[in-house]
Amino acid sequence: MSQISLHNVTKTYQIGEDNLVAVQDISLDIQSGDFISIVGHSGSGKTTLLSLIGGITTPTSGRISFEDMDLSAMGSDGLSEYRCQKIGFMFQFASLLPMLTVKENLLLPTMFVPGSERTDAAKLDDKAAELLRSVGLLDKINAFPCQLSGGQQRRVAIARSFMNNPALILADEPTGDLDEDTEQEMINFFKSMNQTIGITFVMVTHNTELASHTPRRLRMHQGSLQML
Amino acid sequence: MTERFTLSSLAIRNLRRRPLRTAILVAALTLMVASLIFALSFVMRVNASIQLTSERLGADLLIVPTGARGAAEDILVESHARSFYMNKSIIERVRKVAGIDKLSHQTYLVSLIGMCCSVPESMVVAFNQETDFVVKPWLKNKLGRNLKKGEAIVGEESAFNISLGLVEMEAQLFGNPFKMVGVLDKTGSGLDTAIFISDDNIEDIIKNSDAKIKADQISVIFAKIKKGADAYKVMSEIENNIVEVDVVMRKDIGKSLLSALSDIRKIFYFTMILSTILSLFLVWAIFTAIANERTREVGIMRALGAKEGHVVKLFLFEVLVLGVIGSIAGIIVGTSLSVLLAKNFSILKNLPIDIGLLSRMLIAAAGLLFGTGICVIGALSPLNRLKKLEPLIAIKQE
Ligand SMILES: Nc1ncnc2c1ncn2[C@@H]1O[C@H](COP(=O)(O)OP(=O)(O)OP(=O)(O)O)[C@@H](O)[C@H]1O
Ligand SMILES: [Mg+2]
Numbered sequence: 001m002s003q004i005s006l007h008n009v010t011k012t013y014q015i016g017e018d019n020l021v022a023v024q025d026i027s028l029d030i031q032s033g034d035f036i037s038i039v040g041h042s043g044s045g046k047t048t049l050l051s052l053i054g055g056i057t058t059p060t061s062g063r064i065s066f067e068d069m070d071l072s073a074m075g076s077d078g079l080s081e082y083r084c085q086k087i088g089f090m091f092q093f094a095s096l097l098p099m100l101t102v103k104e105n106l107l108l109p110t111m112f113v114p115g116s117e118r119t120d121a122a123k124l125d126d127k128a129a130e131l132l133r134s135v136g137l138l139d140k141i142n143a144f145p146c147q148l149s150g151g152q153q154r155r156v157a158i159a160r161s162f163m164n165n166p167a168l169i170l171a172d173e174p175t176g177d178l179d180e181d182t183e184q185e186m187i188n189f190f191k192s193m194n195q196t197i198g199i200t201f202v203m204v205t206h207n208t209e210l211a212s213h214t215p216r217r218l219r220m221h222q223g224s225l226q227m228l
Numbered sequence: 229m230t231e232r233f234t235l236s237s238l239a240i241r242n243l244r245r246r247p248l249r250t251a252i253l254v255a256a257l258t259l260m261v262a263s264l265i266f267a268l269s270f271v272m273r274v275n276a277s278i279q280l281t282s283e284r285l286g287a288d289l290l291i292v293p294t295g296a297r298g299a300a301e302d303i304l305v306e307s308h309a310r311s312f313y314m315n316k317s318i319i320e321r322v323r324k325v326a327g328i329d330k331l332s333h334q335t336y337l338v339s340l341i342g343m344c345c346s347v348p349e350s351m352v353v354a355f356n357q358e359t360d361f362v363v364k365p366w367l368k369n370k371l372g373r374n375l376k377k378g379e380a381i382v383g384e385e386s387a388f389n390i391s392l393g394l395v396e397m398e399a400q401l402f403g404n405p406f407k408m409v410g411v412l413d414k415t416g417s418g419l420d421t422a423i424f425i426s427d428d429n430i431e432d433i434i435k436n437s438d439a440k441i442k443a444d445q446i447s448v449i450f451a452k453i454k455k456g457a458d459a460y461k462v463m464s465e466i467e468n469n470i471v472e473v474d475v476v477m478r479k480d481i482g483k484s485l486l487s488a489l490s491d492i493r494k495i496f497y498f499t500m501i502l503s504t505i506l507s508l509f510l511v512w513a514i515f516t517a518i519a520n521e522r523t524r525e526v527g528i529m530r531a532l533g534a535k536e537g538h539v540v541k542l543f544l545f546e547v548l549v550l551g552v553i554g555s556i557a558g559i560i561v562g563t564s565l566s567v568l569l570a571k572n573f574s575i576l577k578n579l580p581i582d583i584g585l586l587s588r589m590l591i592a593a594a595g596l597l598f599g600t601g602i603c604v605i606g607a608l609s610p611l612n613r614l615k616k617l618e619p620l621i622a623i624k625q626e
Contacts, residue, residue, distance in 0.1 A: 056531045056619035077535050084533020091623070095528050099241045107233040112533035121232040164533065 004030040009062035022048040024223035037211040040220030088161030092172035096145040131159040171203040239545035261558020267496035269566035278482030287450035290476040307418035313445040327457030332359040336447040351422040366412040381410040383420040403436030511606025519610040527622025555599030
């Protein structure tokens with residue numbers, strides 16, 4: 001059983017009279033523990049594909065399932081729980097909540113876990129601190145996002161995506177605004193999470209050098225997927 | 229202990245983001261709730277006073293000279309001093325009407341007995357002791373005998389004034405010396421401010437003062453009707469047969485005051501409706517702005533696993549906090565206004581009773597419910613739109 005499987009998935013956007021096909025008839029199987037990189041030109045549909053897998057948008061046609069559960073059958077709350085407990089998002093753009101501190105931003109996804117009232121608050125704090133140390137920002141734990149650089153904000157968002165122990169990380173250009181050294185540190189962190197815990201990674205990147213080191217490489221072109 | 233980060237802490241953080249806007253919304257709610265509280269207190273106070281007066285009077289019908297109906301209500305409900313007269317012979321003519329059980333008559337005199345300006349004109353009520361069922365049942369301590377000439381019973385408020393020395397009872401009343409021998413329980417009617425004497429005194433008063441009253445004049449006849457008799461029938465019988473009188477039914481006491489107040493009430497209601505619509509619109513506009521501003525954040529939270537219910541809770545908490553703060557402020561302002569301004573409303577100033585603590589609490593509860601309700605209703609549609617938004621679309625919104 002694949003962790004994620006897409007069957008003939010198409011996503012079209014309606015712009016006035018015209019239809020724009022962002023994702024075209026994609027079929028793809030992702031196994032648990034995979035580390036996949038996706039490259040492709042701007043506008044080729046990478047973000048749309050990740051969004052479909054992560055259940056924050058719905059396909060126009062075709063079927064997506066997680067461990068044989070059809071996403072379209074989950075309903076609004078079911079999809080939320082799926083995102084909450086199975087998926088870790090690293091968005092392409094800044095995604096920290098401005099009125100929350102770094103620590104609170106990390107704790108945010110834990111509030112949505114069913115039964116979260118009963119989990120030990122101290123444990124969650126420890127976990128947040130631990131993840132911040134991994135991305136090298138423990139000293140910023142009480143800072144607000146506006147007090148951080150773009151790359152630092154990016155790393156906080158990276159740490160946040162691991163808070164609910166996801167099975168699958170959907171990373172949309174996670175290292176876009178990082179210097180080479182920091183970028184490499186992050187990739188090493190991802191690899192260790194992939195290898196030690198078995199978290200699946202689907203990572204969009206423009207860095208072909210980086211992509212070339214991942215076990216499975218895909219290219220998107222005008223909404224279609226090609227193996228590399 | 230590590231403090232848990234919860235939806236409500238997040239909501240409170242959100243509340244602080246635009247202090248000025250929050251303050252404007254709270255102020256608008258405060259005004260709306262305050263005006264509601266004020267209007268409700270006013271109306272309830274008038275109604276309660278009238279009801280109490282009519283319940284406690286002990287008579288089913290009041291028979292007064294034609295045209296004096298309003299003046300009689302002035303006395304009973306508003307504690308104004310008034311005098312009006314009719315001939316004593318009318319008593320016997322009323323007694324002949326079928327359905328009449330008991331009759332008692334009184335004569336009203338207006339006297340200036342205050343020692344200083346703060347005590348207004350007082351009603352002096354000369355009542356008939358043989359037939360009385362209106363005055364003496366309210367005596368605090370039963371006298372056990374009839375009043376003698378020169379003796380007086382006073383209403384509870386007059387007694388208070390006397391005890392303060394504002395009214396000198398031992399002084400002359402219409403040229404005659406009077407002595408206070410009893411105090412009435414609070415009746416909740418205008419009679420609380422009156423002084424009661426036996427009608428034996430009238431002769432002396434005519435002799436010793438320039439009071440414009442004749443010996444065969446009375447002001448009012450109180451009537452009790454027989455059990456099972458129809459009050460309406462008795463009333464119309466009296467009014468048809470005796471053209472010199474008007475009849476006020478017990479349950480109609482205060483009607484002329486109420487109709488005089490009906491325009492004020494209309495203004496109150498109109499103001500209420502307007503300020504409600506205004507507040508609703510303001511809440512709606514502000515929460516539409518808030519929803520637009522935070523669309524992206526909500527999209528991110530949804531992507532991180534927030535359910536629609538979480539979004540609703542988050543915003544509802546914010547709405548409720550605003551609503552409750554605004555309402556409580558409104559209750560405080562409205563209640564203070566109704567207490568302070570009562571002195572500036574001549575209608576309220578003369579009403580015998582204030583509304584009780586229970587009524588005030590009920591009004592406050594109504595204000596709280598109303599204020600928060602308006603907030604929730606106003607925020608509903610923007611909130612509904614927000615929670616239904618697809619996360620990806622929300623995230624891409626600027
Ligand atoms: N909400 C939308 N409405 C209409 N068209 C859209 C919408 N979102 C995306 N598109 C279009 O869909 C296509 C794919 O967009 P997508 O964001 O997936 O590209 P991408 O591969 O992530 O690009 P980039 O590398 O620049 O992030 C683009 O042509 C874009 O214009
Ligand atoms: Mg993209």
